[in-house]
Amino acid sequence: MNLARRTLIGIPYLWLVLLFLVPFGIIFKISLSDIALAIPPYTPTLDLSEGLSGIREFIAGLDWENYIFLTEDDLYWRAYLSSLRIALISTVLALLVGFPIAYGMANASPEWRPTLMMLVILPFWTSFLIRVYAWIGILSNEGFLNQFLLWTGLISDPLQIMNTSTAVYIGIVYTYLPFMILPIYATLERLDGSLLEAAEDLGCSRASAFWLVTIPLSKSGVIAGCFLVFIPALGEFVIPSLLGGSSTLMIGKVLWEEFFSNRDWPVASAVAIILLLILVIPIILFQKNQEKQAEAET
Amino acid sequence: MRRFTWFNATSLTLGFAFLYIPMIILVIYSFNSSRLVTVWAGFSTRWYGELLRDEAFLDAAWVTLRVAFISSTIATILGTMAAYVLVRGGKFMGRTLFSGMIYAPLVMPEVITGLSLLLLFISIGLDRGVFTIILAHTTFSMCYVSVVVSSRLVSFDRSVEEAALDLGCTPFDAFRSVTLPIIAPAVVSGWLLAFTLSLDDLVIASFTAGPSATTLPIKIFSSVRLGVSPEINALSTILIALVTIGVVTASLVSKQRITRAKRDEQMAEQAAA
Numbered sequence: 001m002n003l004a005r006r007t008l009i010g011i012p013y014l015w016l017v018l019l020f021l022v023p024f025g026i027i028f029k030i031s032l033s034d035i036a037l038a039i040p041p042y043t044p045t046l047d048l049s050e051g052l053s054g055i056r057e058f059i060a061g062l063d064w065e066n067y068i069f070l071t072e073d074d075l076y077w078r079a080y081l082s083s084l085r086i087a088l089i090s091t092v093l094a095l096l097v098g099f100p101i102a103y104g105m106a107n108a109s110p111e112w113r114p115t116l117m118m119l120v121i122l123p124f125w126t127s128f129l130i131r132v133y134a135w136i137g138i139l140s141n142e143g144f145l146n147q148f149l150l151w152t153g154l155i156s157d158p159l160q161i162m163n164t165s166t167a168v169y170i171g172i173v174y175t176y177l178p179f180m181i182l183p184i185y186a187t188l189e190r191l192d193g194s195l196l197e198a199a200e201d202l203g204c205s206r207a208s209a210f211w212l213v214t215i216p217l218s219k220s221g222v223i224a225g226c227f228l229v230f231i232p233a234l235g236e237f238v239i240p241s242l243l244g245g246s247s248t249l250m251i252g253k254v255l256w257e258e259f260f261s262n263r264d265w266p267v268a269s270a271v272a273i274i275l276l277l278i279l280v281i282p283i284i285l286f287q288k289n290q291e292k293q294a295e296a297e298t
Numbered sequence: 299m300r301r302f303t304w305f306n307a308t309s310l311t312l313g314f315a316f317l318y319i320p321m322i323i324l325v326i327y328s329f330n331s332s333r334l335v336t337v338w339a340g341f342s343t344r345w346y347g348e349l350l351r352d353e354a355f356l357d358a359a360w361v362t363l364r365v366a367f368i369s370s371t372i373a374t375i376l377g378t379m380a381a382y383v384l385v386r387g388g389k390f391m392g393r394t395l396f397s398g399m400i401y402a403p404l405v406m407p408e409v410i411t412g413l414s415l416l417l418l419f420i421s422i423g424l425d426r427g428v429f430t431i432i433l434a435h436t437t438f439s440m441c442y443v444s445v446v447v448s449s450r451l452v453s454f455d456r457s458v459e460e461a462a463l464d465l466g467c468t469p470f471d472a473f474r475s476v477t478l479p480i481i482a483p484a485v486v487s488g489w490l491l492a493f494t495l496s497l498d499d500l501v502i503a504s505f506t507a508g509p510s511a512t513t514l515p516i517k518i519f520s521s522v523r524l525g526v527s528p529e530i531n532a533l534s535t536i537l538i539a540l541v542t543i544g545v546v547t548a549s550l551v552s553k554q555r556i557t558r559a560k561r562d563e564q565m566a567e568q569a570a571a
Contacts, residue, residue: 023414100309134320235407
């Protein structure tokens, strides 16, 4: 192996090890230590300068206290469960909203498709924070939605949507919609129209051709889209803290508050480690789906 | 057999209305003269004036641009190297770990990435500020760059590179004069993606910024928490306008390139015939 190749591999490798892998080791280490009134606010710290005896001392002082604390305080349980529920419901909603859009795009005339594609991508490039912010003015009690509904006479009192989980669902569906639309569109666009013709020639109705041909063939795009919404939604912080108010529990927000408000770094680290463990399953499933798709293409 | 039915038309109309109405409302109400954001009181550009006089916002914008520019440039270099290693590097020790580290940050919740980097900076005693935000942003955006660039590297014909090597190019010359021009569009879009991600990031910046540096998203977030304000609407409008100009230009350029490529192909075919 020559020097140039070594440098080429070495630089990005070293960067990621130092700034991605090592930090995880540190999170794990701190999740095992105790909170203390000090700077940094935890103890014991692993002191490598003392060599083996430092490591031994660290291991002797080990306990899983913070993890046990997480199981005992039902705040954390409820936060994990409610994050899972919110992420799951939002994913289903995003699929219900996104699929028809992707389907409409795939069936639009070819001259229109690049423009439609651009219209889907444009919000994705626009600041995430601003897109969430836009909904505050719409959903609040004196917001545009309530003004509109009161004006039409459908309701007589303003609806309380802001600071509920409904607002969080809307926020997640809105901000992650492009991630749902694009993979589904990619599979639908490649779909061979003659298969649908064949199904109809063989006596399928349009609806059953859709169920028996289009849906199964777009499965990998649907799965990819669902994971692309579900995975980031699970650890979401901005949406629940701006739209969900204090009544919506999500683990990303709990972690943030544990760290910034309570300054309990060990517990915040333990919360992060458990969240990672929960995420490993969907990430592996997503990876499998992508590999299968790549194989099917070659 | 493409069908453009009423169903498709309705779903597209409703879908795009859902995507765009919130942003349109935001833009319209940035020209509202009242401080109450949800009550229209007449047209005014007052909030743009106040925004441009707001030192704190301008400082934050300047920090954000600097961070985004530097971090996306470093991320593009590192990400392109990483992509090249992944696609062309062959086998080397720890390759699985390497590709894992490239893909993991893409799905990592921001709160975890932010927390882990903060804990790193504190344990090595690095003062938090602009420099640490740049390090953090470079780390996660180089992964996006490398995914974008490697998809381009995978799809192009390797024999062109090999031809250059056979004709006596050094590997570096071959990369510079053959590979780089071919992957250039992907490198540019990788840079743009990294730049936007950095401009956009609130969570990781909040963890790694420390008290001395404030980026625009951090500033927006702290003022939005206090409620809706017309200045934020004005700022959002400016940002939306910039992104729209950028995306529309990019898609026009790529459309032009495709048309030109098609024309060249046709001409080449005619010449051959």
